[in-house]
Amino acid sequence: MTAVVAAAAPCVLAEAAPYPRANATQAPALSLPANTGSSEQKMSDADIYKSRRELYDRVSLGTNVPWYRLAAIDQYERTITKARPKTRDQLGALTGIFVSEEEWAGALNPNQQDVTPASIRWFGGIGKDGDGDGKADRTNDVDLLFTSASHLMKYGDAGDDFAIALWDYYHSSRAVQRIVQFASIYEKFGTLDLFQHTFPIPIGNNYSYRSTWGTGRSWGGRRVHEGTDIFAGHGVPARSTCYGIVEVKGWNPYGGWRLGIRDLNNFYHYYAHLSGYTKNLNQGDIVTPGQVIGWVGSSGYGKPGTSGKFPPHLHYGVYRDRGLIEWAFDPYPLLRKWENDERNRMRSSGKKKG
Numbered sequence: 001m002t003a004v005v006a007a008a009a010p011c012v013l014a015e016a017a018p019y020p021r022a023n024a025t026q027a028p029a030l031s032l033p034a035n036t037g038s039s040e041q042k043m044s045d046a047d048i049y050k051s052r053r054e055l056y057d058r059v060s061l062g063t064n065v066p067w068y069r070l071a072a073i074d075q076y077e078r079t080i081t082k083a084r085p086k087t088r089d090q091l092g093a094l095t096g097i098f099v100s101e102e103e104w105a106g107a108l109n110p111n112q113q114d115v116t117p118a119s120i121r122w123f124g125g126i127g128k129d130g131d132g133d134g135k136a137d138r139t140n141d142v143d144l145l146f147t148s149a150s151h152l153m154k155y156g157d158a159g160d161d162f163a164i165a166l167w168d169y170y171h172s173s174r175a176v177q178r179i180v181q182f183a184s185i186y187e188k189f190g191t192l193d194l195f196q197h198t199f200p201i202p203i204g205n206n207y208s209y210r211s212t213w214g215t216g217r218s219w220g221g222r223r224v225h226e227g228t229d230i231f232a233g234h235g236v237p238a239r240s241t242c243y244g245i246v247e248v249k250g251w252n253p254y255g256g257w258r259l260g261i262r263d264l265n266n267f268y269h270y271y272a273h274l275s276g277y278t279k280n281l282n283q284g285d286i287v288t289p290g291q292v293i294g295w296v297g298s299s300g301y302g303k304p305g306t307s308g309k310f311p312p313h314l315h316y317g318v319y320r321d322r323g324l325i326e327w328a329f330d331p332y333p334l335l336r337k338w339e340n341d342e343r344n345r346m347r348s349s350g351k352k353k354g
């Protein structure tokens with residue numbers, strides 16, 4: 001029965017994200033976000049989160065900028081550096097914040113490597129000395145983070161003030177949206193350790209999926225298939241795969257009842273063809289891995305409410321925000337990994353229970 005369903009043509013999917021985007025040819029690394037700088041590679045994720053949190057708390061104490069706002073800026077910058085490694089160096093050991101020499105020292109500063117706070121200020125550079133050693137060092141974690149915090153300190157404490165401060169710095173509504181989203185996730189959970197994942201369908205249900213990346217569409221035609229179709233019965237729960245925030249919810253002519261969740265890797269997880277959503281789940285809500293968000297269905301390919309034009313399945317896509325465009329990549333390897341990890345977790349907890 002499952003095999004018959006799985007053999008059906010993969011669904012057509014478009015307009016997953018409301019941004020221009022391109023198709024990725026290479027998948028991103030499976031490893032998660034912490035290890036970037038070479039000096040960090042020996043540290044465990046737990047050590048990195050602890051050190052980062054100490055850094056945020058230290059700068060927060062000196063500036064009254066909440067740690068979760070600093071964490072959000074830092075994490076956003078880290079995701080952009082990860083997406084665009086050729087144009088952005090990893091400057092600090094723990095932070096992902098990138099500031100160009102020109103911005104740091106001032107565009108007209110004849111010494112682009114200037115570390116003297118007074119002359120940097122004179123030439124309109126943003127670089128600040130955060131750790132009190134008399135130098136504004138663009139490769140020092142505290143100086144980098146304090147420079148960001150100093151910008152925020154020019155504005156009020158309210159959420160709107162924070163958004164305006166971000167706008168004045170990034171001049172990008174997407175950057176503002178991301179950082180505000182990240183800050184609310186960090187504030188809600190009070191920790192940096194938010195990168196666990198689950199498989200979107202509860203393990204134990206009958207489902208099947210295979211790699212369908214880039215195969216032709218059965219309807220709509222112009223684009224390749226950007227995602228993996230997980231075939232399962234109508235009404236089987238669909239779960240969030242990550243810690244994240246609901247960015248998009250509602251009808252789309254291709255995706256039907258769909259949901260988009262943004263995570264702290266700046267990945268956009270896209271669920272389509274749902275038969276419905278969990279009650280009280282709204283845009284802006286924060287979700288955890290494994291949380292039921294809706295149910296598998298066959299909605300889409302027409303006016304709101306259209307259903308049943310293809311076998312029920314969950315279309316699951318993942319897009320990476322690269323700052324200017326949203327970049328689709330094949331979620332199949334991630335799905336396999338999350339499925340295996342979850343099976344292993346279940347097996348080991350089953351053993352413990354005895």
Ligand SMILES: [Zn+2]
Pocket residue numbers: 010011012013225227228229314315316
């Ligand atoms: Zn699909």
